[in-house]
Amino acid sequence: MKSFALPVAGAVVAIAVWWAATAVLGVRPFFLPSPPDIVAAFLAQPGYLLREAWATLTATVIGFLVAAVGGVLLAVVLTLAQSVSRATLPLLVALNSVPKVALAPLLVLWLGFGAAPKVVLVVLICFFPVVVASAAGLGSTPAELGELGRSLSASRWQQYAKIRLPWALPQVFVGLKIAISLAVIGAVVAEINQPNHGLGAVVVLSGMSFDTPLAFAAIALLALLSVGLFYAVAGLERLLLPWAKAITG
Amino acid sequence: MIGLSGVSRRFGAVEALAGIDLEVGESEFLAVIGRSGCGKSTLLRIIAGLLEPSAGTVVVDGRPVRRPRRDVALVFQRPALLPWRTVLGNVLLPVEILGLPSASSRKHALELLDSAGLGDVHGRLPHELSGGMQQRVALCRALVQRPRVLLMDEPFSALDALTRAELADRLQELHMGLRATTVFVTHSIQEAVLLADRVAVLTPRPGRIRKILDVDIPRPRSFGHNAHLIEVSRCVAELHDLLL
Ligand SMILES: Nc1ncnc2c1ncn2[C@@H]1O[C@H](COP(=O)(O)OP(=O)(O)O)[C@@H](O)[C@H]1O
Numbered sequence: 393m394k395s396f397a398l399p400v401a402g403a404v405v406a407i408a409v410w411w412a413a414t415a416v417l418g419v420r421p422f423f424l425p426s427p428p429d430i431v432a433a434f435l436a437q438p439g440y441l442l443r444e445a446w447a448t449l450t451a452t453v454i455g456f457l458v459a460a461v462g463g464v465l466l467a468v469v470l471t472l473a474q475s476v477s478r479a480t481l482p483l484l485v486a487l488n489s490v491p492k493v494a495l496a497p498l499l500v501l502w503l504g505f506g507a508a509p510k511v512v513l514v515v516l517i518c519f520f521p522v523v524v525a526s527a528a529g530l531g532s533t534p535a536e537l538g539e540l541g542r543s544l545s546a547s548r549w550q551q552y553a554k555i556r557l558p559w560a561l562p563q564v565f566v567g568l569k570i571a572i573s574l575a576v577i578g579a580v581v582a583e584i585n586q587p588n589h590g591l592g593a594v595v596v597l598s599g600m601s602f603d604t605p606l607a608f609a610a611i612a613l614l615a616l617l618s619v620g621l622f623y624a625v626a627g628l629e630r631l632l633l634p635w636a637k638a639i640t641g
Numbered sequence: 642m643i644g645l646s647g648v649s650r651r652f653g654a655v656e657a658l659a660g661i662d663l664e665v666g667e668s669e670f671l672a673v674i675g676r677s678g679c680g681k682s683t684l685l686r687i688i689a690g691l692l693e694p695s696a697g698t699v700v701v702d703g704r705p706v707r708r709p710r711r712d713v714a715l716v717f718q719r720p721a722l723l724p725w726r727t728v729l730g731n732v733l734l735p736v737e738i739l740g741l742p743s744a745s746s747r748k749h750a751l752e753l754l755d756s757a758g759l760g761d762v763h764g765r766l767p768h769e770l771s772g773g774m775q776q777r778v779a780l781c782r783a784l785v786q787r788p789r790v791l792l793m794d795e796p797f798s799a800l801d802a803l804t805r806a807e808l809a810d811r812l813q814e815l816h817m818g819l820r821a822t823t824v825f826v827t828h829s830i831q832e833a834v835l836l837a838d839r840v841a842v843l844t845p846r847p848g849r850i851r852k853i854l855d856v857d858i859p860r861p862r863s864f865g866h867n868a869h870l871i872e873v874s875r876c877v878a879e880l881h882d883l884l885l
């Protein structure tokens with residue numbers, strides 16, 4: 393319970409300061425809406441906003457899951473053979489350094505107007521941190537555990553399944569926590585580029601009609617979404633890896 | 642049971658072992674003692690089939706060693722337990738990897754844990770146990786595959802003095818019961834004299850066999866009140882002179 397108190401207090405104070413600032417300085421809602429304006433904007437059309445939030449959430453989660461599974465698998469392949477990793481790593485780094493925002497229009501060109509380009513952008517943006525963190529984890533098996541496996545003549549598969557992969561999981565989760573924060577950004581970038589669905593589209597469209605409170609309501613939902621997803625991943629980590637905290641001290 | 646002839650090993654420019662000739666008989670307990678860096682671990686890994694000698698041959702049970710054998714088990718200096726597996730799960734790791742019959746092995750594992758005084762913690766995770774208990778788990782894991790050869794690399798050196806003495810006692814009991822051929826690397830003279838039938842003393846780098854000392858003291862041995870303190874102190878003194 394204690395672990396909730398401080399983050400909640402921080403958020404409450406921040407909102408209070410914002411509210412006070414808009415009230416005291418008399419800022420117009422068009423310029424910077426106060427918290428009640430935003431709540432009112434949400435309550436005016438909750439169905440619409442929640443539907444768009446759902447669109448963003450599904451694309452984010454699907455893309456994230458694809459990147460998580462694919463990233464871990466690629467990390468395994470990279471650590472299986474030095475030659476593979478030497479051949480593909482520079483390529484991977486080069487691909488990662490391409491600004492994903494620049495790819496958004498191209499993805500629409502290639503994949504059409506549906507949810508596909510959005511999911512692909514999320515995958516692209518999440519993939520690299522998962523691969524790098526997982527490969528680091530897979531490469532950090534302690535020497536004795538490697539020798540233990542070899543002394544039992546464990547097969548490659550057994551080495552990975554029983555020793556190396558579980559050992560790497562705490563590091564895999566480091567990558568996943570970075571990726572989940574990026575995933576939401578990826579989805580929103582795609583939605584801003586192609587504003588037909590999702591909270592990103594709501595921000596663009598409400599901006600065009602000068603409905604600032606609605607834009608802020610969408611942004612607030614995005615923030616909630618991001619925080620919720622991050623803590624979901626962190627919670628999964630605590631659930632799956634109760635031993636990880638203990639051995640890292 | 643184990644035979645080495647002319648075994649040498651270099652790592653680049655470093656000569657770790659040179660011309661080791663050694664025979665270990667069936668059910669014998671051989672201690673290997675020497676300064677750190679003299680090649681003790683290298684010797685053990687060569688016998689285990691984890692490392693190839695640069696020259697010479699190694700034979701276990703009449704056959705040249707080319708790869709790790711199922712009837713040879715290793716215990717390391719650190720417990721090397723899998724932190725996500727329970728105590729029982731760790732002991733069962735060799736069972737899973739070697740594909741041993743699971744029901745009877747599980748029973749065997751529980752018996753081993755019971756006799757190591759770990760019966761009531763078999764569901765715990767390793768980090769919940771003390772260092773001494775963790776090393777006992779590692780010993781149970783080595784024994785679960787019913788090895789004919791047990792290779793131990795300074796298994797007690799990371800523990801405090803009292804725990805070491807306790808575990809050494811326990812190992813002596815185990816050896817008297819199981820009679821697995823054992824090569825026990827240590828840098829403790831006391832442990833060597835308490836446990837070994839013979840003690841091989843290695844020279845500093847490159848490791849060569851300086852002397853093999855017979856320890857003709859009846860078992861069970863101890864440093865407590867017993868009838869053999871004179872023989873014990875004679876052996877300790879001799880090893881002391883050879884090493885220092
Ligand atoms: N894999 C290795 N690569 C290079 N040098 C090694 C390796 N293993 C051991 N050595 C060297 O061989 C020597 C003997 O090492 P080791 O067998 O671990 O000694 P001990 O176990 O007696 O302390 C040391 O000088 C060590 O630096």
Ligand SMILES: [Mg+2]
Binds near residue numbers: 681683794
């Ligand atoms: Mg050593």
